[in-house]
Amino acid sequence: MAGLVPGVLLLATALLTLADVVGRNLLNAPVPGATELTELALVAITFLLYPRxxxxxxxxxxxxxxxxxGPRAKWLQQLLAALIGVAAxxxxxxxxxxxxDRITGYGDVTPYLRIPLGPVYYGMSILSGVTAIAYALRVALIVVMPRRLGELTSTPSKGIE
Known part of the structure; x- marks a missing residue:
């Protein structure tokens, strides 16, 4: 379910690109602002998928x-990777x-459609924070319940035993 919104955005981006290419090459009428919308959609797709x-x-x-x-080294590797994820x-x-904050203060907008960029950066920040929390929860699970990690996160535990 967490991949539904990014999936729909990806489909919409592909359809927008198709319409833009067809419009530009066959009708000599590209979709206005298609490049900006594609860029913003790719940012949204990326940051929406990071927590998952x-x-x-x-x-x-x-x-x-x-x-x-060995199992201990794999455990340490996963712990360090998750800690780096929290920090990064x-x-x-x-x-x-x-x-x-800076971009909002400047009033920066996209060149063609004039979409404000401040909310985009705030959204990226919030989703980065959610990703840091997801990594922090992984750290807790790695430390407290390493054997149940794969079961709780719906993925194989990658060899932690």
């Missing part, structure tokens, strides 16, 4: 060392909020 990726631990990863690491998204939330 953090909670379910479904980010892209390379398992070069997983075959030679916490800082990102804070900095995006400050940037939102």
């Amino acid at each position: 990726v953090a909670w379910r631990d479904t980010h892209i990863s390379v398992d070069l060392l997983d075959g030679i690491m 998204f916490g800082v990102l939330a804070w900095r995006l909020w400050l940037l939102g």
Whole structure:
């Protein structure tokens, strides 16, 4: 269910791009503001998916060392990755909020459709904060219930035993 809104946004973006390309190439009439709407939709899709990726631990990863690491090392690896996620998204939330304040103060808007950019930055900040919280909850689960981690987050536990 958490992927529904980003999925719908992705479909809408694809349809908008199709309409823009057809309009531009066949009718010599591109969709006004299509580029801006596409950019904003991609930002929304990305930041809406971050909390889900953090909670379910479904980010892209390379398992070069997983075959030679023992359960304790895998546990430590997951703990460190989640702690880095808390820190990175916490800082990102804070900095995006400050940037939102600055952009709102300047009255920045998109060039063509004049969409205010401040709320976009505040939304990115809030979703970054939610992602940091998701990582913090993962840290708690990794420490307190490592064997039940996969069951509670609906993903395999990636070898923690």
